[in-house]
Amino acid sequence: MDNELTALRTLFTEFYYWMTVVLMFLIHVGFCMYEVGASRYKHHQHTLMKNTLLIPLVTITWFFFGWWIYWAFPNGPYIHGGGLILESEAFIGVAGFGANELANPTNALMAVNLNDHIMGVFWAAFLLFSWTAASIVSGAVIERITTFAFGILAIAIGSVFWSIDAAWGWHFNGWMVKLLGYHDAYASGVIHAVCGGFALGVLAVLGPRIGKFSSSGEPRNIGPRNPWLVCVGLFLIFTGFWGFYAACNIPIFDLGPEYGMEGVTYWTATNIYITPTTLGGITMNFLMSLSGGFLAGYWVSKGDPFWTYSGGLAGIIAASAGNDLYHPMQSLIIAGIGTYCAYKLHYIVERRFKIDDAVGAVAVHGYAGVVGLVICGFVLWGYPSSGYDGYAAINPIGMIIGAVIMFGVLGFLPGWILAKILHGAGKLRIPRDVELAGLDYNIMEQARKDERAVASSNR
Amino acid sequence: MKELLLQAIDKGGIYMATVTNWVDHLTASEVAGQIYPYVGTELWWVIAGIIYWLWWTFATATGEDEEHQKLARKKHGANEYKNNIPEW
Numbered sequence: 001m002d003n004e005l006t007a008l009r010t011l012f013t014e015f016y017y018w019m020t021v022v023l024m025f026l027i028h029v030g031f032c033m034y035e036v037g038a039s040r041y042k043h044h045q046h047t048l049m050k051n052t053l054l055i056p057l058v059t060i061t062w063f064f065f066g067w068w069i070y071w072a073f074p075n076g077p078y079i080h081g082g083g084l085i086l087e088s089e090a091f092i093g094v095a096g097f098g099a100n101e102l103a104n105p106t107n108a109l110m111a112v113n114l115n116d117h118i119m120g121v122f123w124a125a126f127l128l129f130s131w132t133a134a135s136i137v138s139g140a141v142i143e144r145i146t147t148f149a150f151g152i153l154a155i156a157i158g159s160v161f162w163s164i165d166a167a168w169g170w171h172f173n174g175w176m177v178k179l180l181g182y183h184d185a186y187a188s189g190v191i192h193a194v195c196g197g198f199a200l201g202v203l204a205v206l207g208p209r210i211g212k213f214s215s216s217g218e219p220r221n222i223g224p225r226n227p228w229l230v231c232v233g234l235f236l237i238f239t240g241f242w243g244f245y246a247a248c249n250i251p252i253f254d255l256g257p258e259y260g261m262e263g264v265t266y267w268t269a270t271n272i273y274i275t276p277t278t279l280g281g282i283t284m285n286f287l288m289s290l291s292g293g294f295l296a297g298y299w300v301s302k303g304d305p306f307w308t309y310s311g312g313l314a315g316i317i318a319a320s321a322g323n324d325l326y327h328p329m330q331s332l333i334i335a336g337i338g339t340y341c342a343y344k345l346h347y348i349v350e351r352r353f354k355i356d357d358a359v360g361a362v363a364v365h366g367y368a369g370v371v372g373l374v375i376c377g378f379v380l381w382g383y384p385s386s387g388y389d390g391y392a393a394i395n396p397i398g399m400i401i402g403a404v405i406m407f408g409v410l411g412f413l414p415g416w417i418l419a420k421i422l423h424g425a426g427k428l429r430i431p432r433d434v435e436l437a438g439l440d441y442n443i444m445e446q447a448r449k450d451e452r453a454v455a456s457s458n459r
Numbered sequence: 460m461k462e463l464l465l466q467a468i469d470k471g472g473i474y475m476a477t478v479t480n481w482v483d484h485l486t487a488s489e490v491a492g493q494i495y496p497y498v499g500t501e502l503w504w505v506i507a508g509i510i511y512w513l514w515w516t517f518a519t520a521t522g523e524d525e526e527h528q529k530l531a532r533k534k535h536g537a538n539e540y541k542n543n544i545p546e547w
Binding site: 041042057060061063064105106107108109110111112113114115116146147148151427430431432433434436437438440441442444445447448450451 | 491492493494495501502505508509512516519520523524526527528529530531532533534535536537539540542543544545
């Protein structure tokens with residue numbers, strides 16, 4: 001940083017991402033509250049602990065290999081770009097954009113480094129996306145999965161599979177962007193659809209909670225035990241989602257030289273594909289899609305609080321793929337359609353396949369994400385997916401294929417396979433008697449004994 | 460005491476610091492990026508971290524198994540936990 005303007009730009013960018021990380025921490029606070037609110041009293045503490053432990057597990061594995069995977073596999077591998085991993089190249093004006101030059105955990109940039117201010121905060125922003133990915137799965141499987149199995153699954157989705165899909169479809173050099181015209185600015189697919197699919201794969205093997213279905217197969221409602229906690233949790237998730245939207249942008253970037261426009265200087269915020277957008281515009285769309293989701297959720301669920309709050313989230317998720325470009329009214333309508341589909345599909349799948357998705361995670365994240373990707377393909381049909389030459393334009397077929405890859409290939413399939421392996425090893429599900437007694441039984445029993453001892457004490 | 464300690468470190472040549480003088484460091488023709496201790500040993504730290512992570516995983520998995528087996532043997536009913544809710 002040899003002049004004041006460069007220093008200002010660098011330090012502003014560093015601080016910008018740092019703030020998004022702090023905001024996104026609220027997503028995890030929200031998920032913790034949400035899950036505890038949705039779980040039954042006898043499982044509360046283990047439910048909370050399961051979701052808490054994903055923080056260290058995903059963090060250290062994201063450092064070891066998750067971040068490296070993101071920078072390693074934009075080629076496919078071998079699908080586009082001609083190699084197994086992305087080699088170092090001066091693609092956006094800075095030499096060394098391959099995995100080993102940037103994200104290898106032994107690399108000079110992966111620590112305090114006076115020559116670099118951005119890597120750490122960028123790594124952290126992506127890490128918070130990874131926590132979210134694992135947390136989405138966490139809610140669906142409450143009250144019957146072992147903490148060990150969940151830890152393995154959290155690492156798989158948080159540090160491997162979402163990272164691969166981000167390399168493919170959420171990287172300026174990703175093969176899906178280049179060949180399919182895949183566009184997913186705020187991660188309808190690369191986080192939400194993939195995690196919804198992964199959760200569904202796990203649920204198909206894990207099975208429902210005891211008592212969820214009657215002997216004739218009719219689903220019973222095991223509704224949230226604390227709607228107020230669910231409400232506050234979801235509002236914190238919404239708050240963190242603001243940070244998420246900001247973190248998906250580059251706040252200040254000169255597109256003139258980047259796009260090879262001689263003598264042109266064009267400073268703007270960009271999305272992750274380095275195409276221009278504005279923070280003002282995406283803020284309007286965020287609020288409109290939240291509103292569209294609330295309205296549709298309230299209507300379709302006939303005023304059910306759980307689905308109204310979840311509808312707000314589903315609405316944002318559905319509109320997120322194109323919220324860098326949509327008109328606010330388009331965001332509102334797309335959010336409504338996504339929420340409606342998510343709600344309906346949740347109950348169809350529950351009845352037809354006996355899937356017990358305890359918090360509606362597959363619906364809110366998976367189905368809404370997929371619907372959002374498909375709609376984006378039509379509404380943004382013809383827009384360039386990148387400012388660089390040689391990229392396919394956004395189109396419905398590319399987005400539908402993208403949705404299948406996200407939800408099915410990188411979501412459902414790995415979730416199902418890993419759950420099968422863990423099930424085969426007898427490590428997936430807690431024993432039936434523990435589920436009946438409650439995961440917290442021993443803790444509660446001890447607390448009762450302590451309480452009695454204190455109450456009977458004379459001094 | 461402080462001088463003795465510094466002398467001992469000097470004689471032993473066991474400096475941990477990568478930077479021992481900020482002015483020299485920042486006015487050098489090319490500022491070295493990494494400033495954490497033991498630059499060059501990153502691989503060993505990462506290996507240590509991976510070993511710790513794997514050990515933790517197996518240690519806690521074993522503990523969880525034992526806890527579940529112990530609780531399962533008691534065959535508590537689905538509503539028995541209500542007897543253990545302490546007073547507010």
